[in-house]
Amino acid sequence: MLPPAAKPKIAISACLMGAEVRYNGGHKASRLCSQILTDYFDFVPVCPEVAIGLGIPREPIRLVGDPAQPEAVGTVDRYLNVTRPLADFGQRMAADLVDICGYIFMQKSPSCGLERVKVYRANGTTLDGGGRGIYAQAFCALHPDLPVEEDGRLNDPVLRENFLTRVFAYSAWQHLLTEGLSRRGLTDFHSRYKYLLMAHNPVQYKTLGALLGNMGRSDPQELGPHYFSELMAALKKCATRRTHTNVLQHLSGYLKQAISAEDKQEVQQVIGQYHQGIVPLVVPLTLLKHHFRQHPDPYIAQQVYLQPHPENLSLRNAI
Template identity: 65%
Template sequence: MLTPSRPVIKIGISACLLGSPVRFNGGHKESRLCSETLARHFEFVPICPEVAIGLGTPREPIRLVGEPTNPRAVGTVHPELDVSDALTAYGERIAAELDDLSGYILMQKSPSCGMERVKVYQANGHPVDGGGSGLFARALMQAWPDLPVEEDGRLNDPVLRENFLSRVFAHAEWQRLRDTGLTRKALVDFHSRYKYQLMATDPLQYKALGRMVATIGKMPLDEFAPTYFRQLMQALKKTASRGNHSNVLQHLSGYLKRDIGSEDKQELQHLITQYREGVVPLVVPLTLLKHHFRRHPDRYVANQAYLQPHPENLSLRNAI
């Protein structure tokens, strides 16, 4: 059941992660995080590229061979079975057809869907150090460089999970803005809303994008907007450190300096320090900060995505 309070957000996903028996051995790799928790918040679009290009279930496994930067996907028993071009073409087709996705979750280690570190075998039968990307996944990521993409295994890391889903909601917000008719004012307002999120993930790009937005009137919007958004999504892809989060919390607490007393200020500073030192999770100082802003509203702060970049009941900041 999707959460009704927000517009529907679509995420592509490797079908096996939702429990579909599409693996080479007729099995699946169901992720309860995806099929139960995230399914309440997103509309998943399940895809198995290997089945989609005509490989049966069960089937002969495939693997990547050759150069890691440009491998081939061939059968493990019959290497004359080469589905490289078919997987790449299908990735390009999906990218062209499903332009309303705001994220993609891929099956790790898969020669078709793996995002990175997929084994690529040399002629001597040994894998190359570092590996490569699955061919379907690579085609997707090349066609959609701005799309938040993550692997299921990496989503077990609470920091990576929070970062990925924050980017998904940012991407979806940009899509809605673009679809309703992007204006220079709307872009400036969008950037203003993501200022503190940027400060947390990439302080240098926070400044660079600020300078960039200040020049928005100097080029056509249809040229400016894609460049801006690509740079924004690259900046948001960096995971925020405790130090950067603490810096943002300090900046936000500055808006309360005339509204709360010395004891409240000391308590807030104490919790920010405890968070920086790893004693408490991010949700603790944030909860107190939001409590004070409910009592002393500030329109600019209330509009900041940083305070609630994703639904509260996802509890993403309870473990970071």
């Protein structure tokens, strides 16, 4: 378990932590969030519907109108319109929650859903595609780089690993900001994220390298936020077996002078098994880390890719 001071903060829909705040007086407790991730993160529960004064239990609300700009109205009392209060609360919380590193939203919610929330026509039929919850839309508009995800999607091991990788990257960036941005700090940060970026988005890795390579006399305070936005966009793209395999091969190259022919053959065999889907990512990584413990390389030792999140979360055991 991480010491409390080291835990990144994640905002979360309160019902996912077991709070009985839903319209029917119930909750939607997520075992992943409320029992497993609490060892690694400080959660900040938020229920926008209760916060704006709606009771428990309460009349459900739903989205109506234009999916791009829907209104949140009562399902019984059509004159109940909480669009403005939800949007205002989203903007207020975006201003208050400046130290969070991620947000987990309740899916399908007319206030908190991130995508495909049902939007209704005036006649009661649903529109194709759906929309985004009013509160979530207002909040995310003011935190475009923040890692956000819906609870249901976290059941997918690839999406779960991707989201938490981004949360820890966001936390690392916040830590860098507290030290003060410098050219050296930016260059070192990018160097540590080299292979993680290559796994997620090889093209963007080169673009970011070029951005810092042309830093020249640019003010790091101005360049930094642009770099970070591009970094978070790159990490949002899920790494694949092909891109992970490419990175594993790069890492194995640092061992070619250090390990025996027999060990090299075993490394290649295990990387091949991962590429074919026979073993999960943790298997070749564990073998590589074993060899790097025997034959340390200072450049590889600093690579975030080897451990982008706490090992006990076992996120790479399922991908």
